[in-house]
Amino acid sequence: MDFFSEIVGETVILGIDSLILGFCVKQLSKCKYILNALQTAPVLDIDESLNKEINKYSNYTIPYVVIRGLVKPLGAPITSNYNQSVTGVVQRLTIKEHVIARTLAGFWSDQTRTIHEVCNAAPFVLSNGKYSIEVVDALAADLLDMDVISDKFEPMSPGVIDHVWGFFSGVRQRGLQTMEEMLRDGSYITAIGELSRSNSGALKIQPPREDLPLYLTTSTKSSLLKRLAGSRDFLRVLLIVFGAVAAVASGRIAYKYLKRRKRRDLELTMKKQLATGRRERRAQARESGLADVQLCVVCTENPKEIILLPCGHVCLCEDCADNIKEQCPICREKIESKAPAFIT
Incomplete structure (x- = not known):
């Protein structure tokens, strides 16, 4: 049996694992990187000290910073589609089936x-009294906390034909969910x-470089750190579990390989012993005192016993034929x- 056919199960498990x-290693590395950066x-306040703090950095840019403030639109805000009294700066409308x-089971x-x-977005700033910071490209945020303004579910009323079709197709409609979320102004x-x-002196906060995420959330820095630490610990557990699976699968492959190699070495040893026994029996059965023309042209001791094809020369004993x-x-x-x- 081919060795690969013996380990196909372990190979598939090891490949998937x-x-x-x-993926877990990549996510854990990313999580640690974000956690260290955060x-x-x-943590800066939106006040007169902000300009002094930013002057300490080259190009007047702080790579990663935490700022809290009130959301205020620059110009006209977005009005909710389902509640005219609610306005905001970011709106997400979702229809789910x-x-x-x-x-399959x-x-x-x-x-x-x-x-x-x-998704709709309007320009807005984070303010604290007379001081403000413009938020750029809010829709690019990895975490964007918004309030649910409306969440409606409209159930379907299927008829007999719909039930029959759903049974054969394997899909039955339940209904449509329409949801509206908004980042309200004043939050x-x-x-x-x-x-x-x-150059004009305007401050803005935007998606950072170096693969760091932009967060717009109602949580505090400490809450985010706890959340990231929880994700890091969970990924570590996954690494231990899947690492153990990989170790077991690799151990099974190594065990089968060593077992197969031991069996092959044993077979080779037995073949050598059988060949040695046959060689000894041939030596005992060979005639002695033969003429030179009847002797092997290589060892000149044993009789000619093998014919070579296609040339047809009978010139070797069986022992020398194994090597030539x-x-x-x-x-x-x-x-x-x-x-x-x-030869008679």
């Missing part, structure tokens, strides 16, 4: 998929990103096969 393990990020689908389970999503949020000052595999020692023609020769 390696992919998951690599721990060292300064709820279905009951049959799984034959069970029915609830599933949800987004069929339409629209108090934490912005974590890159703070810079333009390329060319006939008489005519130098390539040896394609060998056969026993019985």
Whole structure:
């Protein structure tokens, strides 16, 4: 049996586990990087000391900073589609389809998929009295906390034909969910990103460089640190679990390889012992006192016993034929096969 066919199960498990393990390592490295950057990020107030603090950095840019302030629109805010009294600076409209689908195992389970999503944003600043910082590209934030303004679910009323079609197709419609979320003006949020000052003196916070995320959240810095630390610890547990699986799978492959190698070495030893026994029996059965023309042209001791094909020369004993595999020692023609020769 081919060795790969013996370890195909372990190989598949090891391959899948390696992919998951690599993903976990990448996510853990990213989580640690963000956690370290957030721990060292300064927490600044929006006041007159902000310009003094930014003067300490080259190009008047702080790579990662934590700032809290009130959301205020620059110009006209966005009005809610479902509550005219609510205004904000970021709006997300989502339509989701709820279905009951049959799984491969034959069970029915609830599933949800987004069929339409629209995001709108208006320019806004974080303010504290007469001081303010403009927020740039809020929709690029990795974490954007918004309030749910409206969440409506419209159930479907399927008929008999719909039930029959759903049974055969494996999908039954439950209804549509329409949801509106907004970042309200006047809400108090934490912005974590890159703070810079333009030539005109205007301050703005934007998505940072160096693969760091922009956060616009109602949580504090300590809450975010706890959340990231929890994600880091969870990824470490996953690394231990999938690392153990990889170690077990690798150990199984190594065990099967060593077992196969030991079995092969044992077979080779037995073949050598059998060959030695046959050689001894041949030596005892060979005639002595033969003429030179009947002796092997290589060792000149044993009788000629092997015919070389296709040239047809009978010139080797069986012992020497085991070592000569390329060319006939008489005519130098390539040896394609060998056969026993019985000379009487």
